[in-house]
Amino acid sequence: MKILPKINYLFSMIPLKPPKQWFQRLDSTTTKFYTRNKKPKISLSTLQKNKDEGGLEAPNFMHYYLANQILYLTEWLNPKEYYNTWLEIEQLDCKHIKLSDLPFITATLKHHNCFKNPLIASTLTAWWKALGITNGQLKTSILSPIWHNPDFKNKKTPLYLKTWEESGITHLQDLFENDKIRSYNNLTQAFDINKSNFLQYLQVTETIKKTTPLDLTTLQPPELAIYMKKISTKSKKLSKIYRALSNTNCNYLPIAKWEAELSITPSTDFWAEICCNTFKMTKNTNLQLIQYKVLHRSHITQQKMHKMGFSATDICSQCTQNTADSYLHALWLCSPVQHFWILITEKLSSILDYRIPLSPNLCLIGDLTMLQPPANQSQSILAALAIAKKAILLNWKDKKSLNINQWQNLLTEFISMEKMSALRKQKKITCFEERWTPFLIALNLNF
Ligand SMILES: [Zn+2]
Numbered sequence: 436m437k438i439l440p441k442i443n444y445l446f447s448m449i450p451l452k453p454p455k456q457w458f459q460r461l462d463s464t465t466t467k468f469y470t471r472n473k474k475p476k477i478s479l480s481t482l483q484k485n486k487d488e489g490g491l492e493a494p495n496f497m498h499y500y501l502a503n504q505i506l507y508l509t510e511w512l513n514p515k516e517y518y519n520t521w522l523e524i525e526q527l528d529c530k531h532i533k534l535s536d537l538p539f540i541t542a543t544l545k546h547h548n549c550f551k552n553p554l555i556a557s558t559l560t561a562w563w564k565a566l567g568i569t570n571g572q573l574k575t576s577i578l579s580p581i582w583h584n585p586d587f588k589n590k591k592t593p594l595y596l597k598t599w600e601e602s603g604i605t606h607l608q609d610l611f612e613n614d615k616i617r618s619y620n621n622l623t624q625a626f627d628i629n630k631s632n633f634l635q636y637l638q639v640t641e642t643i644k645k646t647t648p649l650d651l652t653t654l655q656p657p658e659l660a661i662y663m664k665k666i667s668t669k670s671k672k673l674s675k676i677y678r679a680l681s682n683t684n685c686n687y688l689p690i691a692k693w694e695a696e697l698s699i700t701p702s703t704d705f706w707a708e709i710c711c712n713t714f715k716m717t718k719n720t721n722l723q724l725i726q727y728k729v730l731h732r733s734h735i736t737q738q739k740m741h742k743m744g745f746s747a748t749d750i751c752s753q754c755t756q757n758t759a760d761s762y763l764h765a766l767w768l769c770s771p772v773q774h775f776w777i778l779i780t781e782k783l784s785s786i787l788d789y790r791i792p793l794s795p796n797l798c799l800i801g802d803l804t805m806l807q808p809p810a811n812q813s814q815s816i817l818a819a820l821a822i823a824k825k826a827i828l829l830n831w832k833d834k835k836s837l838n839i840n841q842w843q844n845l846l847t848e849f850i851s852m853e854k855m856s857a858l859r860k861q862k863k864i865t866c867f868e869e870r871w872t873p874f875l876i877a878l879n880l881n882f
Pocket residue numbers: 751752753754755756764768769770
């Protein structure tokens with residue numbers, strides 16, 4: 436990952452948007468690197484999702500570009516006391532509109548003088564795009580300014596009442612009290628305005644109503660805007676903004692297929708948990724990737740080969756069941772595989788002195804809800820089951836050769852690697868012993 440800081444540096448220094456084709460070329464090169472020039476089985480856009488959403492958190496360069504651009508917006512939102520030349524120049528281009536108000540004005544800003552400044556234009560364009568990505572909407576909200584706002588024009592002139600501004604009425608939120616729009620009397624009392632301003636009150640409210648209803652539910656600011664205001668004084672802003680852009684609150688695993696085959700109807704949290712288990716069970720990326728690919732059902736079965744036109748039949752050739760070689764069949768139901776799983780669960784039950792059920796929910800997707808494993812044993816159970824899947828994949832084309840000795844050898848090799856990586860810290864050694872002691876005893880391992 437030496438490339439990412441270099442690209443991020445460019446994004447932060449050059450305020451202009453690279454062409455769309457540049458991002459496409461970068462994505463295509465990255466995909467080729469990930470798949471070693473083979474056809475990808477899991478799309479790059481899925482790999483770029485968060486880990487609890489079924490992704491691998493591969494860098495999304497477009498999101499990094501946007502995050503770098505709107506990082507600058509936090510400077511607008513949180514003006515500092517000290518003099519800042521760039522902000523001063525940008526403020527001059529905005530004339531009467533404050534820089535901190537720009538993110539809350541709609542695309543009418545494109546016709547304003549400030550948009551001729553390429554720095555302001557690129558930051559605002561990135562902001563609007565970021566709003567779209569996070570399902571936010573570029574619209575008038577209670578944080579929008581009332582004065583000089585090109586959205587609120589009366590006879591082609593933006594609203595402006597100097598005395599009202601000086602009294603403290605600046606944003607739409609000032610027109611509300613207790614979730615309701617202030618009456619004329621309330622407003623004059625609250626802001627100490629001369630009582631002869633009723634016509635101005637009507638002019639202001641009617642002009643705003645032409646653009647948006649004065650109703651608090653429609654005037655809520657986008658969540659990303661609230662988040663940006665919140666983080667504008669904090670550290671690690673770039674990664675916080677990047678994470679906010681990448682968070683989609685969806686799951687990108689083939690959930691429907693798993694749920695149909697396993698006859699389960701769990702909540703959405705269940706799948707986030709399954710995804711997280713993949714990365715919690717071990718730091719060994721090879722094993723994580725095996726489990727990740729199983730969850731994505733990315734291995735090629737006879738049925739898939741048939742669908743792609745590479746095989747005349749979709750019937751499994753490795754057992755006598757005369758049935759289609761679906762993903763569940765290949766990894767669970769096929770006779771030699773089923774026999775293998777029986778041996779594995781029996782062996783694991785005897786090692787742990789605790790019953791490990793013969794269930795595809797546990798063995799394939801790593802659903803631990805049916806288990807109440809002894810303390811600290813969840814990760815070792817998941818890792819041992821992932822190693823069983825590794826053994827099946829190693830014998831993918833000749834499942835009759837599957838045998839428990841191979842699993843035991845792979846497990847021994849894995850435990851020795853875990854021990855080596857744990858040796859670096861005393862705390863990790865304790866954790867290793869808690870997880871693996873029953874295995875060390877049962878398999879008579881001593882390293
Ligand atoms: Zn079969």
